[in-house]
Amino acid sequence: MFTRTAPLLTFGAFLVRLSGAALMNSTECVDVHFVLARGTTESYPGTPFTMAEIVANGTSVTTNYESIIYPATTETESDSYFIGRAAVGSQVNSYAAACPESSIVLISYSQGAMIVGDALAGGGGDATLGNTTEPLISEKVSKHIAANVYYGNPRHAPYQSYNMGNGTWNVTGKYPRLSYQIQNLDERYGDVTADWCNNGDGVCSPSEGSDSLSLHTAYAKDYDPIAAAWILEKLGLGN
Ligand SMILES: *[C@@H]1O[C@H](CO)[C@@H](O)[C@H](O)[C@H]1NC(C)=O
Ligand SMILES: *[C@@H]1O[C@H](CO)[C@@H](O)[C@H](O)[C@H]1NC(C)=O
Ligand SMILES: *[C@@H]1O[C@H](CO)[C@@H](O)[C@H](O)[C@H]1NC(C)=O
Ligand SMILES: *[C@@H]1O[C@H](CO)[C@@H](O)[C@H](O)[C@H]1NC(C)=O
Ligand SMILES: *[C@@H]1O[C@H](CO)[C@@H](O)[C@H](O)[C@H]1NC(C)=O
DSSP: OOOTTGGGTTSOTTSOOSSOOOOOBOOSOOSEEEEEEOOTTOOSSOTHHHHHHHHHHTOSSOEEEEEOOOOOOOTTSSSHHHHHHHHHHHHHHHHHHHOTTOEEEEEEETHHHHHHHHHHHOOOOBTTTBSOOOOSSOHHHHTTEEEEEEESOTTOOTTOTTEEEESOTTOOOSSOOOHHHHHHHHHHHTTTEEEEEETTOTTTOGGGSOOOHHHHTOHHHHHHHHHHHHHHHHTTOOO
């Protein structure tokens, strides 16, 4: 039986990283592979990178990252969402097949959170996002995913055990997730997901009215250290 963190438990969890090497863009097999999905208009690797760096810097196991390759242009005026969602499926499935011993950590922001979440849980179901789809990542591959962190998720669902952030446990994002998608995410990833939403960020909590861009862009500053510590814990590498 494959367990999510088994390969890591034999490593020196309490050592600090000795090499001081920068986190590299690579799909070589390592202990912990980050898959990063940037937000609309960001350049690669975008907002998710600093969280990955903090995790990498906090452990002695081997790490690297890849970015989801997609346009990250406005989803209402381009095929960015569709291209991105498919890319998450193919990139994650390829890495898991090539590196079955690795733990995969998904970190995504804004439109990035939408394409990752919809590849995991099933997507679409909205005039902009098209017909509903089934998950692109199988339950078998889901076991390789040790953590799945969203910042400012447009498909934030209310009342989920994995909702985190400031007073947004009960809010709904701008593209509400359908019930079968919520169920897939909960069943397959509920224990490894953290969905960070700031109250007043119009992307993940438009119901709160204020639609603040400054709150949508504050995540790394507000939550990186705590989100990274949570990832280390999920990897079995926390203190
Ligand atoms: C992580 O460590 C690298 C290499 O020492 C350093 O350049 C980088 O600033 C660190 N990143 C963070 C977010 O602490
Ligand atoms: C990361 O590597 C891939 C594959 O070589 C490349 O296509 C991509 O442009 C690189 N991304 C960055 C941000 O360097
Ligand atoms: C959506 O589903 C309908 C009905 O099955 C089909 O006719 C249509 O081509 C689909 N649209 C897309 C974009 O796949
Ligand atoms: C969420 O809960 C807060 C605090 O209890 C409340 O003020 C707010 O109206 C609720 N929002 C929604 C969308 O239910
Ligand atoms: C939480 O959100 C409220 C309402 O938007 C804001 O006034 C408050 O400063 C926030 N607190 C933190 C710790 O971010």
